[in-house]
Amino acid sequence: MMSELTLVIGNKNYSSWSLRAWLAVKQAGVDFTEVRIPLQTPTSQQEILRYSPSGKVPFLQHGEVRVWDSLAICEYVAEQFAPAFWPENPAARAIARSISAEMHAGFPNLRENMSMNCRARLPGKGMETGVREEIDRITAIWRECRQNFGSGGDLLFGHFTLADAMFAPVVSRFVTYDVKLEPVAKDYADAIWALPAMQEWVAAAQAEPEVIAHYEV
Incomplete structure (x- = not known):
């Protein structure tokens, strides 16, 4: 059923x-x-x-x-x-909604040049015009959230929120393209990557037979 x-x-x-x-x-x-x-x-x-x-x-x-x-x-x-997927504190919740919407609507250069590809390892690829600036904006978001709201755990607002769901594919991209991160951003990315659900998704992705040439570098 x-x-x-x-x-x-x-x-x-x-x-x-x-x-x-x-x-x-x-x-x-x-x-x-x-x-x-x-x-x-x-x-x-x-x-x-x-x-x-x-x-x-x-x-x-x-x-x-x-x-x-x-x-x-x-x-x-x-x-x-x-x-609880939105923070209880109104200020934190407003930030979480803002950065989720920003991820939803923005970062076109990163999307275009660093396609998600869980199977691949492509260090140094994808760093085209505008990508570095978008990476810097993303890591600034992560750093500010961790410093201001993240004391209760390893994620952006301590515990898991929808903001983490929105940025999880970015973490995957950073792994694929071996993007070097400063310590706060790296620790956050490592925490997302280590989530059991994330590892379940990646394992299933690696086992898929389909290859879509458009998303391969």
Whole structure:
């Protein structure tokens, strides 16, 4: 029997947006049915449209509720199952929402030149125009959150929040491209990478047979 909660995702090796939603659901400890649809095949679009009206992944179905968009899915999971996914303190919560939205909408150079690829190790690649500046902005966010709000644990706001879900694919990229980080950012990236759910995702990504040339360097 299928779980009431169904999450449709793309390739774990490549789909950064799928990782964000999947990690939120996993960290919430909710039982769910995972539907993986390999991307960029002749039937991908048709298969995704069976679930998602946007024709994109991820997509979440919870009973009659349908949610498409990573940040919206994360918000829904927090509302329904894990209110602690946003910090309790209003100032911290405002920062967490701001940086999650900034990650959702920004960093186009990093996305374009350092595609998520959990299987690959590409040290020194991808450092094109504008990428360093975006990395510096990301690590500044991490440093400020850790220093101002992170005393309760190893993550941005101490315990796991949706901000961590939003930045998890960036951590994966930094591993793939061997981006050198200052100590606070490195410790945070190491903490995200060590999450059991993150390691489960990476192991599954490495076992996938599909290769999408567009995302390979």
